[in-house]
Amino acid sequence: MSSSNRALRARVREQLxxxxxxxxxxxxxxxxxxxxxxxxxxxxxxxxxxxxxxAVTFVTSEADIIVYQRETxxxxxxxxxxxxxxxxxxGHQPDTPDREAVLRFWQDLMPNLPSxxxxxxxxxxxxxxxxxxxxxxxxxxxxxxxxxxxxxYPAGYDPDTPPWVRGGLSERQGWL
Ligand SMILES: [Zn+2]
Numbered sequence: 001m002s003s004s005n006r007a008l009r010a011r012v013r014e015q016l017x018x019x020x021x022x023x024x025x026x027x028x029x030x031x032x033x034x035x036x037x038x039x040x041x042x043x044x045x046x047x048x049x050x051x052x053x054x055a056v057t058f059v060t061s062e063a064d065i066i067v068y069q070r071e072t073x074x075x076x077x078x079x080x081x082x083x084x085x086x087x088x089x090x091g092h093q094p095d096t097p098d099r100e101a102v103l104r105f106w107q108d109l110m111p112n113l114p115s116x117x118x119x120x121x122x123x124x125x126x127x128x129x130x131x132x133x134x135x136x137x138x139x140x141x142x143x144x145x146x147x148x149x150x151x152x153y154p155a156g157y158d159p160d161t162p163p164w165v166r167g168g169l170s171e172r173q174g175w176l
Pocket of ligand 1: 087
């Protein structure tokens, strides 16, 4: 692993630790906390998207809107959403210079898209490979965390368990 990749992973884990999300992972909760932390809300929506489109992020003057594919597995949805969240955590900018083309393409699918405020979109197919790899790294870190912790804390886990009871585990098993 290169030193820049290690630095990226360390930076992402630090950000995720600060968000203090608890297992099992709730994607809307992760987005809400991150939106609050940076003072700019993230709106999460599912939609039947064109085939092979996993998720897209619309950047508006008011908020970021992550739209993800409704017709796929929950694991795939989580991965796609955290990839998009990764772009936002790393401060990536929309890579669609032609705002009008974005609008023409998406307005039929998303009549509620706040077109007046739209600045651009981040898409998985975007051409900036370095940014794509970095966003993918964020998604992999979250997937590694959830695959361990969702197993340790199955459904029905009581998040109100006193911290000293689960402290030993969460110390070691926090963001990997
Ligand atoms: Zn992407």
